[in-house]
Amino acid sequence: MKKTDYDVKDFNLAETGRQRIEWASREMPVVKQIRERFSREKPFEGIRISGCLHITTETANLALALKDGGAQLVLCASNPLSTQDDVAAALVAYDISTYAIKAEDDKTYYKHIIAALDHKPNLTVDDGADLVTTLHTKREDIIRQVIAGTEETTTGVTRLRSMARAGKLQYPIIAVNDAKTKYLFDNRYGTGQSTLDGITRATNVLWAGKKVVICGYGWCGHGLAMRAKGFGAQVIVVEVDPVRALEAAMDGFQIMPLLAASKIGDIFITVTGDKNVIDRKHIEVMKSGAILANSGHFNVEINIPAMEELTKSKRRIREFVDEYSLKDGRRLFLLGEGRLINLAAGEGHPASVMDMSFADQALSLEYLVQNHNKLEREVYPVPENIDADVARLKLESMHISIDKLTREQKKYLTSWQEGT
Numbered sequence: 001m002k003k004t005d006y007d008v009k010d011f012n013l014a015e016t017g018r019q020r021i022e023w024a025s026r027e028m029p030v031v032k033q034i035r036e037r038f039s040r041e042k043p044f045e046g047i048r049i050s051g052c053l054h055i056t057t058e059t060a061n062l063a064l065a066l067k068d069g070g071a072q073l074v075l076c077a078s079n080p081l082s083t084q085d086d087v088a089a090a091l092v093a094y095d096i097s098t099y100a101i102k103a104e105d106d107k108t109y110y111k112h113i114i115a116a117l118d119h120k121p122n123l124t125v126d127d128g129a130d131l132v133t134t135l136h137t138k139r140e141d142i143i144r145q146v147i148a149g150t151e152e153t154t155t156g157v158t159r160l161r162s163m164a165r166a167g168k169l170q171y172p173i174i175a176v177n178d179a180k181t182k183y184l185f186d187n188r189y190g191t192g193q194s195t196l197d198g199i200t201r202a203t204n205v206l207w208a209g210k211k212v213v214i215c216g217y218g219w220c221g222h223g224l225a226m227r228a229k230g231f232g233a234q235v236i237v238v239e240v241d242p243v244r245a246l247e248a249a250m251d252g253f254q255i256m257p258l259l260a261a262s263k264i265g266d267i268f269i270t271v272t273g274d275k276n277v278i279d280r281k282h283i284e285v286m287k288s289g290a291i292l293a294n295s296g297h298f299n300v301e302i303n304i305p306a307m308e309e310l311t312k313s314k315r316r317i318r319e320f321v322d323e324y325s326l327k328d329g330r331r332l333f334l335l336g337e338g339r340l341i342n343l344a345a346g347e348g349h350p351a352s353v354m355d356m357s358f359a360d361q362a363l364s365l366e367y368l369v370q371n372h373n374k375l376e377r378e379v380y381p382v383p384e385n386i387d388a389d390v391a392r393l394k395l396e397s398m399h400i401s402i403d404k405l406t407r408e409q410k411k412y413l414t415s416w417q418e419g420t
């Protein structure tokens with residue numbers, strides 16, 4: 001590989017990365033099985049794939065499965081702060097062109113996306129839709145050869161649906177996020193655990209007794225609230241959706257508007273996929289010492305420019321903690337520059353949960369190679385049989401067996417004649 005075919009922080013980190021990738025693979029039995037089959041069947045022979053994903057040990061395992069399946073693969077980061085530099089180096093050592101450096105600035109981030117697009121992909125694998133939107137706005141010249149793509153996260157799916165509605169989407173995309181074997185586990189248990197882990201690593205804070213305000217009770221919010229409660233925190237949920245607020249209330253959490261919660265919260269975590277959720281008016285009334293973190297996809301959930309305007313001085317007090325000394329004398333602490341804290345300060349989701357998300361990715365990509373001709377320029381769900389297969393394989397790997405419907409039950413469940 002030529003030196004221009006990659007951009008990583010330090011190639012010498014490759015061996016550490018390789019060992020960590022191997023460690024993660026122990027918890028990814030479903031992806032491993034798929035990788036073994038792909039190695040035999042080569043479903044991606046002659047196919048060029050550009051992937052914009054968090055460059056983590058789990059992503060590396062997906063990448064190796066696709067490569068063994070015959071794909072020519074190039075990767076770039078889907079977030080400036082989520083790259084694991086040793087993994088990026090190891091991927092290059094595995095002959096996968098990778099463009100990702102932890103803490104790259106926005107200019108480099110987009111330069112890396114363009115580099116991934118220069119690969120002239122037939123398939124795109126995106127996480128947040130920056131690759132796809134860049135392709136549609138800056139590299140329209142190569143769009144015709146793209147046959148299909150996948151999208152990993154809620155925010156990306158939201159953006160792509162808007163593109164499809166506006167008639168702008170140029171090829172079919174599968175919303176991997178919306179598979180049950182993805183959001184029920186990755187968004188809930190993955191984000192729940194890894195976000196608290198990221199905040200703990202960044203701050204070493206004790207959760208017990210803290211008032212933790214969680215903005216957004218979607219699948220990520222469910223996991224966060226559950227795990228924060230398990231740590232002994234007093235959890236307050238903030239929502240705009242009445243059904244989800246009701247659910248949070250019946251799950252045993254306190255619900256209130258963010259303005260009220262702002263006055264009492266110790267730790268604030270946003271997981272909404274929305275913008276300026278924590279806004280100036282909230283920052284203005286927060287207690288001195290409050291900690292603010294985001295685990296939603298983009299760094300727009302906390303209004304950082306407004307926080308800067310209220311600030312007299314700022315210093316980095318720990319690696320992922322910025323202390324904002326406000327003009328009125330209060331001090332607030334922003335973690336990981338408002339970027340998804342589980343990946344900025346932690347290692348992201350545990351491999352076991354990414355095993356399912358990336359099995360969905362791998363199988364959806366294989367499905368797209370076989371079926372793209374039948375699909376329109378729309379956002380599609382993961383085929384149900386893939387979802388069920390991934391769950392079945394995961395259960396098998398956990399040595400859990402379940403019952404089967406009897407013939408009588410199958411008939412009963414598909415008929416209407418029989419009542420009491």
Ligand SMILES: NC(=O)c1ccc[n+]([C@@H]2O[C@H](COP(=O)([O-])OP(=O)(O)OC[C@H]3O[C@@H](n4cnc5c(N)ncnc54)[C@H](O)[C@@H]3O)[C@@H](O)[C@H]2O)c1
Nearest residue numbers: 153154155216218219220239240241272273274295296297
């Ligand atoms: N950190 C990670 O590793 C990780 C993993 C998965 C998803 N994500 C991201 O996390 C975000 C949330 O994902 P999700 O799957 O939980 O989404 P979701 O759509 O299931 O839930 C989001 C919730 O936020 C609520 N919300 C929206 N605006 C709000 C506001 N102003 N105030 C309060 N609540 C508001 C919505 O009503 C909804 O219930 C997305 O950006 C997604 O891409 C991050």
